[in-house]
Amino acid sequence: MHRNQHILVVDDDKETRDLLNEYLTQMGFLVSVAQEGISMQAHLNSQGYPDLILLDVMMPGEDGFSLCQNIRKHSNVPIIILTAVSDETDQIIGLEIGADDYIAKPFRPRQLMARIKALLRRAQPDELLKPTMITFGEWKLDTLSHTAFNLHTQQTIELSGSDFNLLMLFISHPNEILDRDTISCAIKGRETLPFERGIDVQLSRLRQRLGDTGKQHKYIKTMRGNGYIFTAPVQYGH
Template structure:
């Protein structure tokens, strides 16, 4: 995958950081749009889509968490990968960002080279998710997953928009139904980082996906915990002809 023609929307109130990353990422072949607050971010994304968002947590008018939530709830942007930047060393910030649907996070100060590597990894994953599958729609339990739009549909008509990380994890389970997936395998799919214990990353990702699938009882029915081993999707998966709904 080449970075050419890939557009990055950078949101940070620090002018020096915006100038630095604009220069660095532009030299790497990306098209960069940079804004300094939440209002500018909403306007820029509504005006023109982006392939990836770099979102600072602390902004003058609106925090990055609420903006991340807004992106994930918006049908047009729900699939866009988000990297959150945080100046706080508090693990709670990273947990909140991941729970809201951020795909990755990076603490300040950071290396532009490391940021570029994470950008490329997320764009590769997004491109892989957009490759046309043999069947556009997969059926499992009472759900239908549209693999092209990354939208999830329940038989009762509810439509769920998945983040990139949610889609990657669900697709992993659907590709391996009735099989135990260990934490290392799931961690690779959800892009866990060594800044947080792998088990915590995996458990959070699975918990978030269970919420999407209404599988939140004391004994989850769809995604089951196999103690000491990992998780298992307890459902048959079949190609679904026609639309997801």
């Protein structure tokens, strides 16, 4: 199932790199490793972007946050941030700057594999079954380029992979209340964890991208105690 899918592991700890390389290779992935930002960039320049990047936060030179921001300027490749076990701040910052998910060290291999599978499934939707243009409110979404064009301001924005997947989830379920676990299962392949703020961060980021930040949200409304609902009219086209 995973044959030929390419994962880049970026971590300054040799033991972690070796363990991930061995485990992911056994699971059928093509694996590359880099020990810091310079070697990561050299790999991207020579080999192009992989199917997924595992990116450690604490590294010499540029840290994982800076590297994630730089990657997001050029690619929507799925990124999983590797954080310290108790550092919720790292997790929130990672999601705010465009990471798709995070996992705390030390982690169980099967737990990591579940996160990887979920992101890779969502990064490769069936384009034949998906309309190429979707209009909602004042926005026209291009599902092939992951860009949205504002019909009023003429502004075009690029959506990260996680922002696009979250938006498509809401568009696919208009006027339907989606609770936090439903959202997390759909975009991450798992239920939310106790006290996890990742969904809140991603929703806030998507609202900001869409200019939906007023007291009365135009697109994604909060249903207190229940979840969220997408209320904009949706039109499909090609």
